[in-house]
Structures are given as C-alpha cells and as structure tokens.
Amino acid sequence: MNWLKPSWQGVLAIALCVVAVVLGAMSKPEAAALADTAASAAYPYHATKLLMMGLVVVAALVSMIRIAPLIEAGVLFVGAHLTAWLLISGIGGFEGTALAPYYLLLAAAWLLGWRCVAVLSDIRPAHKGSRTALRLVIPAIFGAWILIIWEAVTRGAGIPFILLPPPSAIGARFANSLPILGADVRQTILKAVLFGYIVGSGAGFITAILADRVPFLRRGLLPIGNMVSALPIIGVAPIMVMWFGFDWQSKAAVVIIMTFFPMLVNTVAGLAASGHMERDLMRTYASGYWPTLVKLRLPAAAPFIFNALKINSTLALIGAIVAEFFGTPVVGMGFRISTEVGRMNIDMVWAEIAVAALAGSVFYGVVALVERAVTFWHPSVRGG
Amino acid sequence: MDSFRDKLIPVTTILAGVVVLWYVFAVILNAPFQRDMDSRANATPGTMEFVGKTLSQPKPTMPAPHQVAVNFFENTFLRPINSNRSLVYNAWVTLSSTLLGFAFGTALGIVIAVGIVHVATLDRSLMPWIIASQTIPILAVAPMIIVVLAAVGITGLVPKAMISTYLSFFPVTVGMVKGLRSPEIMHLDLMHTYNASRAQTFWKLRVPASVPFLFTSMKVAVAASLVGAIVGELPTGAVAGIGAKLLAGAYYSQSIDIWSALVAGSIVAALLVMVVGVAGRLVDRAMGGRPA
Numbered sequence: 001m002n003w004l005k006p007s008w009q010g011v012l013a014i015a016l017c018v019v020a021v022v023l024g025a026m027s028k029p030e031a032a033a034l035a036d037t038a039a040s041a042a043y044p045y046h047a048t049k050l051l052m053m054g055l056v057v058v059a060a061l062v063s064m065i066r067i068a069p070l071i072e073a074g075v076l077f078v079g080a081h082l083t084a085w086l087l088i089s090g091i092g093g094f095e096g097t098a099l100a101p102y103y104l105l106l107a108a109a110w111l112l113g114w115r116c117v118a119v120l121s122d123i124r125p126a127h128k129g130s131r132t133a134l135r136l137v138i139p140a141i142f143g144a145w146i147l148i149i150w151e152a153v154t155r156g157a158g159i160p161f162i163l164l165p166p167p168s169a170i171g172a173r174f175a176n177s178l179p180i181l182g183a184d185v186r187q188t189i190l191k192a193v194l195f196g197y198i199v200g201s202g203a204g205f206i207t208a209i210l211a212d213r214v215p216f217l218r219r220g221l222l223p224i225g226n227m228v229s230a231l232p233i234i235g236v237a238p239i240m241v242m243w244f245g246f247d248w249q250s251k252a253a254v255v256i257i258m259t260f261f262p263m264l265v266n267t268v269a270g271l272a273a274s275g276h277m278e279r280d281l282m283r284t285y286a287s288g289y290w291p292t293l294v295k296l297r298l299p300a301a302a303p304f305i306f307n308a309l310k311i312n313s314t315l316a317l318i319g320a321i322v323a324e325f326f327g328t329p330v331v332g333m334g335f336r337i338s339t340e341v342g343r344m345n346i347d348m349v350w351a352e353i354a355v356a357a358l359a360g361s362v363f364y365g366v367v368a369l370v371e372r373a374v375t376f377w378h379p380s381v382r383g384g
Numbered sequence: 385m386d387s388f389r390d391k392l393i394p395v396t397t398i399l400a401g402v403v404v405l406w407y408v409f410a411v412i413l414n415a416p417f418q419r420d421m422d423s424r425a426n427a428t429p430g431t432m433e434f435v436g437k438t439l440s441q442p443k444p445t446m447p448a449p450h451q452v453a454v455n456f457f458e459n460t461f462l463r464p465i466n467s468n469r470s471l472v473y474n475a476w477v478t479l480s481s482t483l484l485g486f487a488f489g490t491a492l493g494i495v496i497a498v499g500i501v502h503v504a505t506l507d508r509s510l511m512p513w514i515i516a517s518q519t520i521p522i523l524a525v526a527p528m529i530i531v532v533l534a535a536v537g538i539t540g541l542v543p544k545a546m547i548s549t550y551l552s553f554f555p556v557t558v559g560m561v562k563g564l565r566s567p568e569i570m571h572l573d574l575m576h577t578y579n580a581s582r583a584q585t586f587w588k589l590r591v592p593a594s595v596p597f598l599f600t601s602m603k604v605a606v607a608a609s610l611v612g613a614i615v616g617e618l619p620t621g622a623v624a625g626i627g628a629k630l631l632a633g634a635y636y637s638q639s640i641d642i643w644s645a646l647v648a649g650s651i652v653a654a655l656l657v658m659v660v661g662v663a664g665r666l667v668d669r670a671m672g673g674r675p676a
Binding site: 114117118120121122135138139141142143162163164216217218219220221223224227229230231232234235236237238239241242243313314317318321322325326327333334337338341342344346349350352353356357360361363364365 | 519
C-alpha cells in the first residue's frame with residue numbers, strides 16, 4: 001500500500017459523487033424527464049453528467065497515488081476547475097432549477113480545489129522565483145473558488161438578481177459601463193482623494209516636525225492625536241459639505257481631516273525611532289538640528305511615515321466615498337453607489353465596489369512600491 | 385506630579401487654543417451671513433454687538449462651542465430618554481448595533497485567526513486576502529448591505545451590526561494571528577519537552593501570549609465598529625441613531641445638531657476605547673501580569 005496516500009478531501013469528494021449518483025436527477029427538468037420518459041424535454045447536463053462525475057472521481061483517485069506533488073496538484077487543478085466550469089456553463093438557461101446533486105458535485109469539485117491548494121502549500125521550492133509564483137498562485141486559486149461558488153450558487157439556486165448578482169453579470173456590467181465608471185473615478189479619486197491625501201498627509205508631516213521642534217507642542221498634541229484616531233471623524237462629512245459645497249472640494253476637506261492625524265502620530269513616533277548611538281554620533285560631528293533631521297532622523301522615520309501613508313490610502317478612499325453620501329454633483333463613486341442602490345441596480349453597485357477595491361489596491365501597491373525603493377536599507381525590505 | 389506637568393498642562397493648553405481658534409473661526413465664518421442680515425434689516429451694530437450676533441445665529445455656518453454645548457446638554461439631559469430627539473436615545477441605538485457587531489466581529493476574527501495559525505492551507509490561501517481586503521474601502525458596501533437586507537425583510541439592528549462585524553473582524557484577525565504566533569521558539573520547545581499536545585500548547589502558551597495583542601486590536605476594532613454603525617445608519621433614511629442625526633442635520637442645515645451629534649459620537653467612541661483598555665488591564669492583572 002506504499003503507493004497509496006489517501007486524503008480526506010479526495011475520499012470525501014468520491015463519496016459525494018456516489019451520493020450524487022444515488023440521488024439521481026441534478027435539476028428539476030431532469031427529474032421531470034426521468035419521471036416521464038415518453039416526453040423528450042431538454043434538461044441540463046444531458047451529456048456532461050457522467051463526464052463531470054468521472055472527472056472528479058479520476059482526479060481524486062489519481063491524487064491519492066503517490067506521485068510528484070506538482071503533477072498531483074496539476075491533476076487536481078484541472079479536475080476541479082473543469083468540473084466547475086462544466087457545472088456553471090451547463091446550468092445556463094435553467095437557472096434556479098438545481099437539485100441537491102448539483103451542490104454535491106460543486107462541493108466535490110471544491111474539495112479537490114482545496115486538496116490542490118493543500119498540496120501546493122506543502123511544496124517548499126528551493127528556487128526563489130518559483131516560491132514567489134507559488135505565493136501568488138495559492139491565494140489566486142482560493143479567490144477563484146470564492147467566485148466559482150458565488151457564481152454556481154447564485155445561478156443554481158436562482159437567487160434574485162437584486163439580492164446578489166452572479167460575478168459574470170457584474171463583470172458584464174463593468175465592461176458595459178466603463179465610461180461612467182471612468183468619470184466616477186476621475187471625480188472621486190483623481191480630484192478629491194489625491195488632493196486631500198497629499199494635503200492632509202503633508203500637513204500632518206509638517207505639524208509633526210513642528211511638534212518635534214517644540215516639545216511642549218508634542219506633549220500636548222500626541223495624546224490628542226491618539227484620541228482623535230479612535231473618533232468617528234467621518235462624521236464631519238456633512239459639515240464639510242455644508243461649508244465647501246457639493247463638489248469635490250468638500251470631499252477633499254474630509255480626506256484632509258481623516259489623513260492628518262495618522263500621519264502626525266506616526267511621524268512623531270518615527271522621529272523618536274533613531275537610536276541614541278546614532279544621534280550621539282551626529283553630535284560628535286557637530287551636526288545641527290536640521291542636518292540631523294534630514295540625514296538621520298527622517299530616514300529612520302521612513303518606515304513609520306510609509307505606514308501612515310498606507311493607512312491613509314484606505315482612509316482617503318473611505319472618506320471621499322462616504323462624504324459623497326451626503327450630497328454631490330451627479331458623478332462620483334459614492335454618489336453612484338447610493339443612487340444605484342436606490343434604483344436596485346445592484347450589479348452596478350458591485351461594479352463600482354470592484355472599481356473601489358481595485359483603486360484601493362493599486363493605491364496601496366504604489367505606496368508599497370515607493371516604500372521599497374526609499375527604505376531599501378531596512379531589514380524588512382532587504383530580507384535581512 | 386510628573387504626568388501632571390508632562391501631559392495635562394500641554395494638553396489643556398492646546399485644547400484651550402483650539403477653543404479660542406474655534407471662536408475666532410466661528411466669528412469669521414458667520415460674519416458674511418450676519419452682515420447680509422444686518423444690511424437687510426438696516427441695522428448698524430457696533431463691533432461687540434456684531435460679534436455677539438455671529439455667535440448666536442440659529443443656523444450658523446460654524447456654531448460656537450457654547451452653542452454646541454448648550455444643544456448637547458439640552459438633548460442629553462433635559463429630554464426624556466425615550467424621545468426621538470434625545471441624544472442618549474440615538475447614542476443607545478448606535479451603541480447597541482456597535483456592540484453586537486463588535487462582539488460578532490471579535491468572535492469571528494478570533495476563530496479565523498485560530499484557523500490560520502493551525503491550518504497551513506488557510507495561512508497560505510486566506511491570509512493574503514485578509515491583508516488585501518484592508519486596502520479596500522469596505523465602507524462603500526454599507527448602503528448596499530442595508531438596502532438589500534431590507535428588501536429581504538431584515539431591518540433594524542442586524543444589518544447595521546453586520547457592517548460593524550465586517551469592519552471589526554479584520555483588525556482582530558490580524559492582531560490575533562500575530563499574538564498566537566508571538567511565543568518564542570524557546571517557549572514552544574519547552575512545551576515540546578513537556579510532551580504537551582497541540583491543544584495544551586494552544587491553551588497554556590499561545591492563548592495567554594496573545595491576550596495583549598487581542599486587546600490592542602480590539603481597541604482598533606471597537607472604533608471601526610462604531611464608524612460602521614454610524615455609516616450604516618445613513619441609508620436607512622434617518623430613522624434613529626447618531627448617523628441618522630448627522631444626516632437629518634445635513635438635510636435641514638441644522639449645523640448645531642450635527643456638531644452635538646458629532647460630540648456624542650466622539651464621547652461614545654472614547655468611552656468604548658476606554659472600556660476595552662480598562663478590561664485589557666484588568667485581564668492582564670488577573671493573569672498575573674506585572675506593570676513593566
């Protein structure tokens with residue numbers, strides 16, 4: 001039995017397939033056709049039912065043979081995703097008619113996907129490039145399965161469109177309304193967020209340097225800054241809308257206020273991060289306040305400052321979007337979300353959320369890349 | 385005495401400066417409207433009278449601190465608690481969904497963290513998504529959750545609490561993963577030499593080590609939870625709660641109401657963070673922690 005290594009995922013997947021066979025019909029039309037053999041009604045999975053089950057069983061069995069993990073993962077990957085694809089494409093035209101075996105097969109395919117991820121996460125490649133690739137592939141498969149299950153369940157169970165549209169519909173809506181989404185991004189991100197982010201972070205930074213110069217100010221500002229970070233600052237949005245009008249300036253003001261305090265607190269903490277030894281060294285060089293600041297303390301504070309910039313990148317987006325709930329011109333991401341929710345165009349809302357997620361990730365990614373370039377000396381970047 | 389000189393004096397000085405600046409700005413910002421009113425009424429007030437008037441407008445652009453304080457006092461202490469306009473009532477509405485969401489979020493965060501620490505597959509596949517999800521403006525989903533759940537017939541506390549849950553479980557997960565992994569190799573090796581089972585290592589080493597991390601992240605989570613509850617009240621059409629007060633104030637330009645709702649929200653937030661902090665210190669002491 002040395003060539004066999006059973007996994008609970010594989011065994012369970014086969015068991016689910018067996019139960020699915022025993023239960024029979026995968027959808028209501030098929031059940032009707034089975035009950036009345038004389039009528040020739042069209043039903044899903046006419047030809048592919050056995051193929052899908054065969055795929056699952058074969059992939060599960062192959063995966064339990066002792067073979068190279070990479071081949072095992074490949075077999076599982078193909079088996080799981082081909083089954084899922086057949087399941088999802090087969091239900092087209094018969095949405096909402098799925099019976100228990102449909103979900104059992106989906107679960108079986110998902111178990112294979114899980115097994116695939118488990119096999120992949122046990123691989124410890126020696127090569128650095130393949131390690132990076134693996135670090136990307138594993139979460140990607142996980143994310144893909146969230147989408148697959150979402151798509152399969154919404155279509156199989158026929159969940160009403162207003163409740164939860166399937167990802168494919170959201171994708172279609174996304175592709176169809178690129179001009180609108182682009183205009184929203186321009187209004188919210190390129191105007192309000194960027195301006196507010198730069199001004200807010202800059203003001204926080206300058207205040208922090210000032211507070212560093214004047215210890216009295218620092219002792220007074222730090223507790224206040226720490227406390228303010230716990231407050232629901234987002235609540236100033238209606239006030240800012242009242243002051244600066246409906247256009248992007250009011251949103252930028254909210255963003256400025258939201259990004260100011262994290263920057264202040266983190267920069268002040270960062271300026272205290274340089275060690276006594278280094279500061280003493282600068283003193284022996286007879287270096288004044290400003291040269292010490294520029295050459296020693298600011299570089300030492302860079303990780304803290306970038307941490308604040310990362311926190312702020314998310315806060316800025318949230319601030320601008322939520323501020324738009326309080327009134328905007330007829331463009332903007334927050335405006336689109338709140339009005340399309342009112343009109344029950346939930347797929348448009350999801351498309352807008354996808355844009356927001358994308359923008360947030362890109363924003364964060366850019367800050368992280370700049371950080372890597374600037375703090376190349378830091379152990380966490382060097383891989384110490 | 386040191387903390388008095390080191391903290392209290394600077395903080396109060398700066399707060400006093402903020403109040404003075406606030407008054408100055410209130411006069412400056414309210415002046416154009418007041419000048420407009422005066423010229424229409426053909427009144428020519430002296431400087432002091434003019435300043436007094438700018439600080440007592442019924443719907444000022446920038447309410448003066450004392451106006452906010454009076455409004456806050458009236459709405460907090462003078463109204464019956466079950467009145468719709470009472471800030472205590474509205475704060476309670478927000479607080480209840482905050483707490484419910486916070487409790488769920490913390491529980492969910494801990495469960496996910498335990499899963500991530502113990503199952504390698506989850507660590508490699510789920511953790512990147514949890515970190516990535518922090519870069520996403522999650523709050524944008526809030527109106528949809530409220531409206532969609534209302535369409536199914538779920539209204540009231542639960543949808544708002546769901547947003548709070550969603551916002552509060554990320555910090556707890558990240559903090560707990562860090563905390564459960566914080567025991568050093570030495571300690572883990574020691575448990576190994578004791579022939580401790582996985583469960584014993586978990587309960588006797590990992591859990592105690594993670595408690596400080598838990599409370600630190602719970603402070604962040606409770607603040608996020610409150611923000612979630614407030615934003616969750618915006619699309620419900622201003623029924624009750626601090627968020628609803630903000631929205632109603634924005635609709636009717638009741639700037640003083642907005643400010644006092646903001647003050648109420650801030651007080652609730654400060655209290656929540658303080659309670660979590662005190663609970664953390666109590667638990668720490670009960671577990672035998674000594675002040676460093």
